[in-house]
Amino acid sequence: xxxxxxxxxxxxxxxxxxxxxxxxxxxxxxxxxxxxxxxxxxxxxxxxxxxxxxxxxxxxxxxxxxxxxxxxxxxxxxxxxxxxxxxxxxxxxxxxxxxxxxxxxxxxxxxxxxxxxxxxxxxxxxxxxxxxxxxxxxxxxxxxxxxxxxxxxxxxxxxxxxxxxxxxxxxxxxxxxxxxxxxxxxxxxxxxxxxxxxxxxxxxxxxxxxxxxxxxxxxxxxxxxxxxxxxxxxxxxxxxxxxxxxxxxxxxxxxx
Amino acid sequence: xxxxxxxxxxxxxxxxxxxxxxxxxxxxxxxxxxxxxxxxxxxxxxxxxxxxxxxxxxxxxxxxxxxxxxxxxxxxxxxxxxxxxxxxxxxxxxxxxxxxxxxxxxxxxxxxxxxxxxxxxxxxxxxxxxxxxxxxxxxxxxxxxxxxxxxxxxxxxxxxxxxxxxxxxxxxxxxxxxxxxxxxxxxxxxxxxxxxxxxxxxxxxxxxxxxxxxxxxxxxxxxxxxxxxxxxxxxxxxxxxxxxxxxxxxxxxxxxxxxxxxxxxxxxxxxxxxxxxxxxxxxxxxxxxxxxxxxxxxxxxxxxxxxxxxxxxxxxxxxxxxxxxxxx
Ligand SMILES: Cc1cc2nc3c(=O)[nH]c(=O)nc-3n(C[C@H](O)[C@H](O)[C@H](O)COP(=O)(O)OP(=O)(O)OC[C@H]3O[C@@H](n4cnc5c(N)ncnc54)[C@H](O)[C@@H]3O)c2cc1C
Ligand SMILES: Nc1ncnc2c1ncn2[C@@H]1O[C@H](COP(=O)(O)O)[C@@H](O)[C@H]1O
Numbered sequence: 219x220x221x222x223x224x225x226x227x228x229x230x231x232x233x234x235x236x237x238x239x240x241x242x243x244x245x246x247x248x249x250x251x252x253x254x255x256x257x258x259x260x261x262x263x264x265x266x267x268x269x270x271x272x273x274x275x276x277x278x279x280x281x282x283x284x285x286x287x288x289x290x291x292x293x294x295x296x297x298x299x300x301x302x303x304x305x306x307x308x309x310x311x312x313x314x315x316x317x318x319x320x321x322x323x324x325x326x327x328x329x330x331x332x333x334x335x336x337x338x339x340x341x342x343x344x345x346x347x348x349x350x351x352x353x354x355x356x357x358x359x360x361x362x363x364x365x366x367x368x369x370x371x372x373x374x375x376x377x378x379x380x381x382x383x384x385x386x387x388x389x390x391x392x393x394x395x396x397x398x399x400x401x402x403x404x405x406x407x408x409x410x411x412x413x414x415x416x417x418x419x420x421x422x423x424x425x426x427x428x429x430x431x432x433x434x435x436x437x438x439x440x441x442x443x444x445x446x447x448x449x450x451x452x453x454x455x456x457x458x459x460x461x462x463x464x465x466x467x468x469x470x471x472x473x474x
Numbered sequence: 475x476x477x478x479x480x481x482x483x484x485x486x487x488x489x490x491x492x493x494x495x496x497x498x499x500x501x502x503x504x505x506x507x508x509x510x511x512x513x514x515x516x517x518x519x520x521x522x523x524x525x526x527x528x529x530x531x532x533x534x535x536x537x538x539x540x541x542x543x544x545x546x547x548x549x550x551x552x553x554x555x556x557x558x559x560x561x562x563x564x565x566x567x568x569x570x571x572x573x574x575x576x577x578x579x580x581x582x583x584x585x586x587x588x589x590x591x592x593x594x595x596x597x598x599x600x601x602x603x604x605x606x607x608x609x610x611x612x613x614x615x616x617x618x619x620x621x622x623x624x625x626x627x628x629x630x631x632x633x634x635x636x637x638x639x640x641x642x643x644x645x646x647x648x649x650x651x652x653x654x655x656x657x658x659x660x661x662x663x664x665x666x667x668x669x670x671x672x673x674x675x676x677x678x679x680x681x682x683x684x685x686x687x688x689x690x691x692x693x694x695x696x697x698x699x700x701x702x703x704x705x706x707x708x709x710x711x712x713x714x715x716x717x718x719x720x721x722x723x724x725x726x727x728x729x730x731x732x733x734x735x736x737x738x739x740x741x742x743x744x745x746x747x748x749x750x751x752x753x754x755x756x757x758x759x760x761x762x763x764x765x766x767x768x769x770x771x772x773x774x775x776x777x778x779x780x781x782x783x784x785x786x787x788x789x790x791x792x793x794x795x796x797x798x799x800x801x802x
Binding site for chain 1: 548571572575577578579580583584587588589590591592604607608609610611613614615616618619620621622662663664665666667668669670671683707715716718719720721731732734740760761763764768769770772774775776777779780783784788791792794795796798799
């Protein structure tokens with residue numbers, strides 16, 4: 219079973235976000251980047267399927283040079299090789315343009331299964347997996363919490379709202395977007411890190427894919443949302459703030 | 475601007491975000507001087523179509539087919555493409571539900587169009603429609619405008635508009651059947667049974683006080699700190715999704731869109747960033763307290779009282795102050 223996993227690199231969780239005046243993206247200098255956390259679950263699921271059914275796992279990431287690090291980390295955990303779709307300005311792409319580019323790279327090969335995370339922590343489109351399926355002409359399922367493969371078909375557990383789930387069946391090949399919590403992602407071992415050094419990353423300039431990326435939508439500006447609720451911030455040392463809070467909860471909110 | 479609102483139902487029960495989206499659709503229709511058409515899809519859902527027709531809109535489309543009885547992405551996409559071809563809307567609005575996020579991007583892309591997803595609002599300025607959505611997990615908002623020719627697609631986040639503000643119509647809107655052509659071979663996936671995991675051990679919806687912990691707790695071994703605070707308060711412990719994903723607390727303690735929705739008199743959020751999927755599960759709480767080291771964390775937007783600080787210092791201090799207040 220040959221599996222492609224789409225892995226995005228995003229600003230680190232605790233990175234201070236600075237927005238240039240009138241900007242449509244954050245200032246990227248001086249911040250750290252990391253693997254989009256939900257994609258770690260997709261990678262783990264791909265590795266487990268490979269361990270069970272054989273085949274190879276290919277990590278695909280689109281972005282500037284720095285995303286090679288994310289691909290290397292995936293290879294250190296067990297992905298067999300990587301594909302880097304190179305584009306320094308990929309953050310300007312709209313969901314469709316981004317998915318068209320990834321789809322063009324995926325189409326160069328033959329995969330039985332394509333996995334994505336459910337949502338990226340930066341753009342948070344929540345669209346890429348579904349778009350890939352449409353562009354590749356494949357069936358799909360989203361918010362997946364369990365995958366069983368048998369005789370070229372999959373039995374899938376899909377998460378619904380408010381604690382509900384649904385079983386469904388889908389043929390292969392297909393695209394699945396994986397929900398966080400489906401598994402416990404492994405850590406890279408020293409051996410894995412060494413082995414990754416010999417693995418290959420194919421670089422494909424996005425421009426060479428010849429995809430139409432005429433935007434369907436444009437981010438005009440991003441900004442820190444204006445506060446609409448008056449939150450009373452209690453200041454002082456931890457102890458002082460805690461004492462003030464108890465006072466407020468008792469006598470103002472009257473909830474104690 | 476002609477607007478097509480696509481509602482959602484399952485087993486003839488509405489997903490109520492449909493009516494929140496109706497409010498946005500009514501407002502945009504009024505501002506742009508356009509027509510509003512609502513669609514109801516499924517099988518045996520004519521009563522729902524009738525109910526929708528009492529709202530202020532120009533027409534209700536009833537889209538029924540045996541193959542739409544159970545939701546499939548393929549079935550819904552095929553059917554809605556035909557509905558869109560007939561209705562010719564400029565703007566297609568949908569509620570941002572799990573079901574919609576499963577098919578709407580595909581529907582838009584199948585027409586070569588884009589979708590602005592998970593919007594929290596919109597602005598109509600100088601004849602231009604701009605949608606507002608969150609980025610960076612709610613730390614920033616973004617103004618997004620459509621670029622290419624209509625139809626445009628947008629989905630609206632749960633809670634972005636208030637369903638109780640939906641306007642009733644002066645007279646009942648006409649309900650018109652739209653027949654769609656669907657074949658079993660159009661549908662490549664097979665939907666099977668719906669189920670819930672083993673019965674929930676705790677019913678957090680009844681708890682008057684909830685102490686909720688997020689990833690700020692860092693490690694499982696730090697949990698007793700929070701458990702102690704919950705005990706002092708006589709409250710239940712709950713968590714954001716990552717804590718339950720890690721298995722540090724059972725799934726039935728998870729608050730949010732995929733967990734429980736609660737409205738206690740006191741909700742204390744500790745080291746929780748305030749992502750929308752969490753906030754929808756607790757924003758009905760009477761009093762919300764947030765403790766977070768990041769002054770810009772979105773959770774402060776729903777908090778009545780906030781402490782910007784380290785939970786490892788604030789939690790023990792708070793437990794002690796509460797003990798003190800009790801014995802005083
Ligand atoms: C379809 C879908 C469904 C989802 N369903 C749910 C759901 O039901 N419930 C849910 O909760 N989430 C859900 N999520 C996940 C959600 O998007 C967020 O990822 C999640 O809520 C984040 O959890 P968190 O706030 O604990 O972690 P983070 O976002 O990592 O935030 C941790 C916070 O702790 C603060 N912090 C760190 N250390 C300290 C310290 N020492 N002192 C004080 N503060 C500190 C940080 O500043 C940060 O704000 C869902 C996501 C999707 C896509
Ligand atoms: N630039 C990218 N490179 C690789 N994978 C991506 C990229 N953008 C999105 N994805 C994948 O698509 C998923 C959903 O992203 P999004 O649609 O942006 O929320 C992510 O979790 C990734 O698996």
